[in-house]
Every structure is written in structure tokens, then in C-alpha cells.
Amino acid sequence: AQSVAQPEDQVNVAEGNPLTVKCTYSVSGNPYLFWYVQYPNRGLQFLLKYITGDNLVKGSYGFEAEFNKSQTSFHLKKPSALVSDSALYFCAVRDMGAGKSTFGDGTTLTVKP
Amino acid sequence: SAVISQKPSRDICQRGTSLTIQCQVDSQVTMMFWYRQQPGQSLTLIATANQGSEATYESGFVIDKFPISRPNLTFSTLTVSNMSPEDSSIYLCSGLAGLGYENIQYFGAGTRLSVL
Numbered sequence: 001a002q003s004v005a006q007p008e009d010q011v012n013v014a015e016g017n018p019l020t021v022k023c024t025y026s027v028s029g030n031p032y033l034f035w036y037v038q039y040p041n042r043g044l045q046f047l048l049k050y051i052t053g054d055n056l057v058k059g060s061y062g063f064e065a066e067f068n069k070s071q072t073s074f075h076l077k078k079p080s081a082l083v084s085d086s087a088l089y090f091c092a093v094r095d096m097g098a099g100k101s102t103f104g105d106g107t108t109l110t111v112k113p
Numbered sequence: 114s115a116v117i118s119q120k121p122s123r124d125i126c127q128r129g130t131s132l133t134i135q136c137q138v139d140s141q142v143t144m145m146f147w148y149r150q151q152p153g154q155s156l157t158l159i160a161t162a163n164q165g166s167e168a169t170y171e172s173g174f175v176i177d178k179f180p181i182s183r184p185n186l187t188f189s190t191l192t193v194s195n196m197s198p199e200d201s202s203i204y205l206c207s208g209l210a211g212l213g214y215e216n217i218q219y220f221g222a223g224t225r226l227s228v229l
Contacts, residue, residue: 094218
């Protein structure tokens with residue numbers, strides 16, 4: 001069975017500082033990993049994905065994620081946080097055969113001015 | 114890309130009644146899913162909606178309680194039957210668009226259901 005863990009319920013950073021939202025995964029085969037963001041009263045929006053290739057993946061809104069196979073991690077990063085980045089972030093792993101994704105519990109990111 | 118529209122966006126219902134949620138996608142998607150989410154919490158997969166056949170339900174969810182239809186590639190409905198306050202939640206429709214490893218999962222804005 002596949003799973004993802006987001007060890008932090010909440011991350012607080014000051015605007016302009018770098019941010020990291022952590023995710024670790026467990027899969028039996030190749031990992032297909034995703035990050036989504038959810039703003040209040042909205043559905044989830046796709047940010048980026050790792051399928052294969054470069055370990056550093058770039059996505060929307062200046063976000064990037066670093067895939068680390070030895071640590072089974074896929075941390076989301078941004079060099080300079082914006083107040084508008086404040087939202088709920090989900091890491092997910094997809095079973096490419098069944099098409100179903102397993103989501104982490106989510107991390108609330110708060111960026112303070 | 115795909116834009117997913119859900120309606121209603123929210124509803125307040127009485128115990129024992131049923132509510133049907135509609136999900137419309139603006140382009141063909143290969144797979145459609147229905148999730149449940151408590152505010153600020155993770156997503157729980159209810160079922161995969163299969164075109165022209167019975168949905169595939171996850172453990173803990175049954176067809177009698179959550180009947181699902183998907184008559185074509187762009188439309189699906191989820192009915193929450195014989196509702197109780199425990200069914201109060203956000204219900205999200207989702208679709209996979211794109212081919213193979215390039216496909217991306219898109220989500221509707223959700224239906225906020227309160228059962229009194």
C-alpha cells in the first residue's frame with residue numbers, strides 16, 4: 001500500500017523568507033508524487049509533479065520540490081514566500097495503474113507580512 | 114487542462130432526505146472520482162465513477178448510501194442518501210485529464226453539505 005506523511009500540521013514563515021513544506025512517502029514501486037494547494041472554499045489546485053528525471057521539479061507560482069529517493073522525501077520549497085501563498089498544501093502519491101491518489105493530511109502554511 | 118464545475122456549491126438538508134451533487138467537466142477526462150473532506154483536513158476517496166457502469170467504491174462506502182452515475186465522459190452525479198448529521202462534509206469531484214504519465218488531477222470547488 002502507498003502512503004504519504006506530512007509531519008507538520010502548520011508552517012509559519014515571514015514574507016520574503018524561504019519556505020519548506022515537508023512530505024515523505026512510501027510506495028512499493030516507482031513513486032509518482034504531486035503537490036496541490038487549496039485556498040479557502042476552493043478545490044485543490046495542481047502545483048507540480050515528479051514522475052521521473054531531475055530531482056528538482058519546478059511548478060506553478062514559483063514553487064519547486066526536491067525529490068530524494070534515499071530519504072523517500074518530496075519537500076515543497078519556495079525561495080521567497082508571499083502572503084498570498086498562505087493556504088493548505090497537500091502532498092499526494094498516485095497509483096498509476098489504478099489512477100487513484102493517496103493524499104497526506106495537509107499542512108497549513110501561514111506567511112506573515 | 115480541465116475545469117470542473119459542481120453544483121450546488123452548498124446546501125443545508127434535513128435528516129433523512131437525499132441530495133444529488135452534479136459534476137460537469139469542460140473536457141473529456143479519463144477517470145472521475147468523488148472525495149469527502151472535512152474542512153482543513155485530508156481527502157477521503159469515496160469512489161471512482163466509471164462511465165456506463167457501476168462505480169468502484171472504497172472500503173467503508175456503499176452504493177446504497179452514495180449512488181454514483183457517470184453517463185458520459187464529462188458528467189457525473191453523487192447522491193448522498195438518507196442523510197444524517199454525520200454526512201455533513203465537503204464533497205469534491207475530481208477528474209484526470211491528459212494522457213499517461215502527463216495526466217493531472219483537477220478538482221471542483223466542492224459542495225458544502227450541512228445536515229440538520
